[in-house]
Amino acid sequence: MPFRHTHHTTSPRTTRTTRTTARPSLKTRLLGPKRTAHRVPAGTTTTTTTTTTRTTRTTGGHGAHTTGVHHHKRHATMGDKVAGAMMKLRGSLTRRPGLKAAGTRRMHGTDGRRSRRRY
Secondary structure (H helix, E strand, O other): OOOOOOOOOOOOOOOOOOOOOOOOOHHHHHHOOOOOOOOOOOOOOOOOOOOOOOOOOOOOOOOOOOOOOOOOOOOOOHHHHHHHHHHHHHHHHOOOHHHHHHHHHHHHOOOOOOOOOOO
């Protein structure tokens, strides 16, 4: 007596949900939400008043040039440049300007790592 294989059909266990709005693209996440211009209602007038002041020179004289302060800068390795670029990208995507600035400092070698010396 041969065994016959029967095919059992069952209802699907998972139901697929459809998204009503599209997922935001990388461009919209980078550029941020749509900014609307500030509109002035028709019929109202706006007046702008400006005041001018005299500019005075505070420092200087003839030939008084000051040199800039030397900013401590270390040699950034390739790993620092890659890590800084990833930090900068993550700060851009997550809208964290401090993280983006930290990535820029890491890439340029001005983040202050290895700046303390032991004598």
